[in-house]
Amino acid sequence: MAIATTEGGFRGTGPLSGLRVVELAAIGPVPFACMVLADLGAEVIRVERADGRRAFEQWHRELDRGRHRVALDLKDADDVAELLRLVDGSDVLVEGFRPGVAERLGIGPDVCLGRNPALVYARMTGWGQDGPLAHTPGHDINYLALTGALHAIGEAGGPPVVPLNLLGDFGGGAMFLVAGVLAALYGRASTGAGQVVDAAIVDGVGAMLGMLVGMRSAGQWRDERGVNLLDGGAPFYTCYTCADGGHLAVGALEERFYAALLHGLGLDPAALPDRDDPANWPFLRREFANRFATRGRDHWARLFEATEACVTPVLTADEAASHPHHLARGSHPAAAAPRFRRARAGLH
Known part of the structure; x- marks a missing residue:
């Protein structure tokens, strides 16, 4: 299994130095989260498609830094075996498949934790691993819409305004995934046991809305755009x-x-x-x-x-x-x- 180094290289220093992370290539919050882990010193090995296709390569070039790369065909039994051997010697695995896909490929949490009980198996989705929408496709804008966050952003009398993909993909998604991984690693230090981290963008954004919910409960926030203290309504x-x-x-x-x-x-x-x-x-x-x-x-x-x-x-x-x-x-x-x-x- 040949491993290449991405542009920018692997730093190998920082608080997470000595930690090995396996990243199953995805878009949006997964590469951002793994970039953060690499920036903190972890060794991140990205498993990419064997056919060389890399979705949104230009968009993600900055997010690719600090990685090692290996190309594997996860529909090939021999390559799946290679991945599992890599997981055996790793601390964290990060995947962003739809619910059930990793299990069908033979690399789900039961298989991986069965081989490496200390593994932190981190899963990133938009809707979560369960619930009526779990298997429905979506993007940042859709997750924001269903949390109530998108409704609150925009000028008075106008339509909701999309806050780039910073709030969902990166704030409510990637950073909550990183927090979950770090918390699981901290727990492992005392128990020796790994665990599964279920990070969902709708959950993370929902948590970030806590102050707004509190203001609304206190009668200090109206369900209208552009008329409140922190949504551009206040002239100051x-x-x-x-x-x-x-x-x-x-x-x-x-x-x-x-x-x-x-x-x-x-x-x-x-x-x-x-x-x-x-x-x-x-x-x-x-x-x-x-x-x-x-x-x-x-x-x-x-x-x-x-x-x-x-x-x-x-x-x-x-x-x-x-x-x-x-x-x-x-x-x-x-x-x-x-x-x-x-x-x-x-x-x-």
């Missing part, structure tokens, strides 16, 4: 268009940040209505929009840069890549996160 937590067509993001939630916003805009707080009353939000929005429309984006960005107003320019991808903050940290684009450093002995 939204985006504005500038004279040059650029945009600014305003996040002046706290009182002192709001005061800094008014100061920067040259507005007298005493002349403005109470911002805590949503009935006053349309008036405040017009006032702020008129002020921001008098200057270009970069003018306002420079003016607010050293203040507590929480005002930042809305950058394009190219602009973000060259922003001084990202350059100073080496954090853009798509750099590994989080970062680690060892505490110095005796430091209090």
Whole structure:
């Protein structure tokens, strides 16, 4: 079984150094989750199709970093045996098949854990391993739609707005999968036993909606788009268009940040209505929009840069890549996160 190294190579350092992960090639949340595990130091071996086909190769090039690769035909008995031998010496297996597919291929959790009882068998789906929709195809947008998350995103009076695939595939999917794998590994350290991790995008996104559900229960959230505190409805937590067509993001939630916003805009707080009353939000929005429309984006960005107003320019991808903050940290684009450093002995 010949193993090749992907572009970028395998790092072999970090908190998960020494951990071996077998990734059964998929799209979306599976490669992202395995990229995170590789960035944390794990050795990730991706099992790809023997015919050389790689779905969405250009889309996933960045997600492919830090891997070893092996090509196997999982419909061939000899290649399945090769995979199972690889699993025997591994800590984690990650798959993103529809429910039942891994079992039909002879590589389901019962088979793999029967051979390697310490294995963490991680499964990534949109709908979960069971339930009425378990075998139904879907994508990020569909999972968001059924959780209630998509309904909450968008401008007042307009249709829902798709938040790229960040919320479902990567937030509610991949990162919950990684959390499940790490939790299972922690449990294995004391019990010696592996387990199956059932990560579903609908479950992860549902968990992420906890604060919104709490606000709704407290009567602080309406089931309308663009009229609430954190959905762009509040005039002090939204985006504005500038004279040059650029945009600014305003996040002046706290009182002192709001005061800094008014100061920067040259507005007298005493002349403005109470911002805590949503009935006053349309008036405040017009006032702020008129002020921001008098200057270009970069003018306002420079003016607010050293203040507590929480005002930042809305950058394009190219602009973000060259922003001084990202350059100073080496954090853009798509750099590994989080970062680690060892505490110095005796430091209090």
